[in-house]
Amino acid sequence: MEKITSNQNSRVKDWKRMQTKKGRVKSGQYVIEGWHIVDEAIRHRQTIKELMVVDESYLGALPVDDTTQVFIITPEIAKHISSTETPQGVFAVLDTQDYHEKIPDELQGAWLLLDNIQDPGNIGTMVRTADAAGLDGIVFGKGSADIYNPKVVRSMQGSQFHMKLFTGDILDWMAAFQNAGIKTYGTELNDQAVSYDTVKPTSQFALVMGNEGNGVDPEILEKTDQNLYIPMKGEAESLNVAVATGILLFKFVK
Amino acid sequence: MEKITSNQNSRVKDWKRMQTKKGRVKSGQYVIEGWHIVDEAIRHRQTIKELMVVDESYLGALPVDDTTQVFIITPEIAKHISSTETPQGVFAVLDTQDYHEKIPDELQGAWLLLDNIQDPGNIGTMVRTADAAGLDGIVFGKGSADIYNPKVVRSMQGSQFHMKLFTGDILDWMAAFQNAGIKTYGTELNDQAVSYDTVKPTSQFALVMGNEGNGVDPEILEKTDQNLYIPMKGEAESLNVAVATGILLFKFVK
Numbered sequence: 114m115e116k117i118t119s120n121q122n123s124r125v126k127d128w129k130r131m132q133t134k135k136g137r138v139k140s141g142q143y144v145i146e147g148w149h150i151v152d153e154a155i156r157h158r159q160t161i162k163e164l165m166v167v168d169e170s171y172l173g174a175l176p177v178d179d180t181t182q183v184f185i186i187t188p189e190i191a192k193h194i195s196s197t198e199t200p201q202g203v204f205a206v207l208d209t210q211d212y213h214e215k216i217p218d219e220l221q222g223a224w225l226l227l228d229n230i231q232d233p234g235n236i237g238t239m240v241r242t243a244d245a246a247g248l249d250g251i252v253f254g255k256g257s258a259d260i261y262n263p264k265v266v267r268s269m270q271g272s273q274f275h276m277k278l279f280t281g282d283i284l285d286w287m288a289a290f291q292n293a294g295i296k297t298y299g300t301e302l303n304d305q306a307v308s309y310d311t312v313k314p315t316s317q318f319a320l321v322m323g324n325e326g327n328g329v330d331p332e333i334l335e336k337t338d339q340n341l342y343i344p345m346k347g348e349a350e351s352l353n354v355a356v357a358t359g360i361l362l363f364k365f366v367k
Numbered sequence: 368m369e370k371i372t373s374n375q376n377s378r379v380k381d382w383k384r385m386q387t388k389k390g391r392v393k394s395g396q397y398v399i400e401g402w403h404i405v406d407e408a409i410r411h412r413q414t415i416k417e418l419m420v421v422d423e424s425y426l427g428a429l430p431v432d433d434t435t436q437v438f439i440i441t442p443e444i445a446k447h448i449s450s451t452e453t454p455q456g457v458f459a460v461l462d463t464q465d466y467h468e469k470i471p472d473e474l475q476g477a478w479l480l481l482d483n484i485q486d487p488g489n490i491g492t493m494v495r496t497a498d499a500a501g502l503d504g505i506v507f508g509k510g511s512a513d514i515y516n517p518k519v520v521r522s523m524q525g526s527q528f529h530m531k532l533f534t535g536d537i538l539d540w541m542a543a544f545q546n547a548g549i550k551t552y553g554t555e556l557n558d559q560a561v562s563y564d565t566v567k568p569t570s571q572f573a574l575v576m577g578n579e580g581n582g583v584d585p586e587i588l589e590k591t592d593q594n595l596y597i598p599m600k601g602e603a604e605s606l607n608v609a610v611a612t613g614i615l616l617f618k619f620v621k
């Protein structure tokens with residue numbers, strides 16, 4: 114156990130750098146923060162490289178292995194390395210998994226594909242929703258925020274420990290789903306789309322959700338088996354993309 | 368039309384003060400910002416007291432009445448009065464409606480009741496979702512963020528122009544719904560709750576959603592006609608409250 118009291122400490126600088134994608138790629142590590150997520154990481158037996166707390170008494174509730182390096186940091190350092198305004202004072206460093214860029218040979222189950230989803234809070238909420246719905250995997254398509262972005266990590270609330278997160282080209286993935294006989298769905302608002310409640314619950318599908326402002330890339334929509342819309346009964350013109358994902362997944366998943 | 372170039376201008380100070388509840392209560396006004404929301408306000412014939420833009424050329428796309436006072440402001444002022452990091456440079460001042468504290472004599476339709484929902488982004492998204500689902504009204508219960516909080520306003524995306532937003536004591540409202548023969552539902556995670564998909568779509572109901580961390584107040588849950596839960600098929604322990612609201616409302620509304 115080591116006490117650190119200065120923002121100028123080289124470890125503190127490393128943690129701070131992990132807030133950026135460049136820093137995460139260079140170190141191969143990322144920071145999680147907050148009681149719930151650190152607790153989830155421990156429960157799911159993730160390898161915790163470093164654990165940082167502002168109060169030694171916190172350690173009793175955080176049963177880590179002997180291999181974990183433990184640091185007591187000051188509230189100022191907590192604030193400095195946190196991505197929130199009011200840090201809880203509990204942090205851990207984990208290895209980033211590789212970005213799982215290879216499409217599995219045997220594709221099956223229910224999948225969510227993210228096309229150019231930009232808001233990290235939306236992405237994290239979508240991952241958590243897909244986790245709650247029991248999906249088998251998620252693909253972060255191009256333009257979508259980074260899996261290990263601190264805001265994505267915060268709103269995923271540990272779902273990355275429960276399910277596999279891939280990155281890749283959505284068109285390649287769609288071709289693979291179609292080869293595997295798994296039906297692909299897009300979401301759009303036009304005449305070719307059909308209402309989502311015509312879809313029967315099933316255990317095998319791939320759903321593409323698109324950019325908050327522009328929706329799913331037209332090139333992708335052309336290649337799906339079916340495009341869907343959610344009928345609006347009121348006056349709002351659109352739903353938040355994470356809310357729409359929840360409505361669709363909880364209707365689809367058998 | 369008037370040009371304002373200094374943050375020290377008394378109007379700029381008024382607009383800045385409207386970011387706080389105290390300032391809004393004192394002036395009876397609030398600021399909306401961004402093209403989409405200002406456009407919604409114009410389309411829905413809201414009385415726009417003041418319109419502020421950073422570029423005179425914007426005015427062509429913003430057809431306001433002669434009674435609206437128009438101001439050209441600098442990008443620095445826009446940044447100063449904005450609640451976002453990257454303001455679009457289009458703002459308007461509207462009257463806050465009264466907070467609609469009186470329960471209507473003839474209650475009917477489908478309603479969403481917010482019990483102690485704290486995150487303004489969640490609240491705004493829930494209002495927008497309820498609007499999309501075609502609900503008749505929303506009640507902001509105690510502990511919930513203020514209707515005219517800038518972040519609530521931003522994520523409502525103009526839904527306050529489509530539907531009536533009330534504030535009040537949820538227990539009083541529940542009694543009124545029960546008097547009117549409208550079934551009330553709570554959401555919880557325990558043995559007394561039943562799965563939400565047992566509810567048949569209907570045009571009359573009142574759904575209570577609760578605090579992000581603690582759920583609905585137990586005193587409220589005791590008085591509902593039925594409490595519901597959303598079965599989780601995966602490992603995530605909970606859903607974001609706005610996502611859960613979407614899943615429930617799009618299942619319930621006939």
